[in-house]
Amino acid sequence: AQRVTQPEKLLSVFKGAPVELKCNYSYSGSPELFWYVQYSRQRLQLLLRHISRESIKGFTADLNKGETSFHLKKPFAQEEDSAMYYCALRVEGAQKLVFGQGTRLTINP
Amino acid sequence: ETGVTQSPTHLIKTRGQQVTLRCSSQSGHNTVSWYQQALGQGPQFIFQYYREEENGRGNFPPRFSGLQFPNYSSELNVNALELDDSALYLCASSKSVSSYNEQFFGPGTRLTVL
Numbered sequence: 001a002q003r004v005t006q007p008e009k010l011l012s013v014f015k016g017a018p019v020e021l022k023c024n025y026s027y028s029g030s031p032e033l034f035w036y037v038q039y040s041r042q043r044l045q046l047l048l049r050h051i052s053r054e055s056i057k058g059f060t061a062d063l064n065k066g067e068t069s070f071h072l073k074k075p076f077a078q079e080e081d082s083a084m085y086y087c088a089l090r091v092e093g094a095q096k097l098v099f100g101q102g103t104r105l106t107i108n109p
Numbered sequence: 110e111t112g113v114t115q116s117p118t119h120l121i122k123t124r125g126q127q128v129t130l131r132c133s134s135q136s137g138h139n140t141v142s143w144y145q146q147a148l149g150q151g152p153q154f155i156f157q158y159y160r161e162e163e164n165g166r167g168n169f170p171p172r173f174s175g176l177q178f179p180n181y182s183s184e185l186n187v188n189a190l191e192l193d194d195s196a197l198y199l200c201a202s203s204k205s206v207s208s209y210n211e212q213f214f215g216p217g218t219r220l221t222v223l
Contacts, residue, residue, distance in 0.1 A: 004151075009149075043112075043113075043214050043215060043216050043217070044152070044199065044214040045213075045214065046211050046212070086151050086152075088151075094165060095140075095142065095157045095164060095165040095206055096142070096154035096157065096165055096167055097142075097144075097152070097154060097212065098154070099144075099151030099152045099153070100151050101149070101150055101151050102150075102151050
């Protein structure tokens, strides 16, 4: 079965510090990985996907198939980055997204 | 462009009752997916509808059922409610079933089962 693990439920960093949100997955095939974000009082929205290989709001994520990881990184955190972040996986030929438990990121001033 | 809407915002039911949740997909979208998000957990896939047919189902019992209408809006029905059905129910729509199409989420319906 497919599984996504986000080991940190809570993560707190200071403004300007680097941020790394961890995501590990379990899937034997070729996965498609996503990061979703939910800001306070807003709906869940796509932040980035690994096939796009782009930087969104300063965030990047690299798929490491050897370590089965898709960690989200940002070199300099900003207060507006405070939100709930979910890592998600879509398996080949299936439509469902498998989500991790989420990490609540708090950026302290 | 109107986003995904869901109704009601929240509701309270008692164990054994039945509930219907509604979702209006974003304009131009023909695919709707439903997710259950229990407190402190990530969303869990229930099923997906594409052009009025079920197109994939997660690990949920048959008492969870759905419909999609010709205008691509959708309903989630849950029979014989159990306490564990208390959760936020999210609807997401996309342009088609292709994996290249982003899923756009609604604000959710919070269901409390007493």
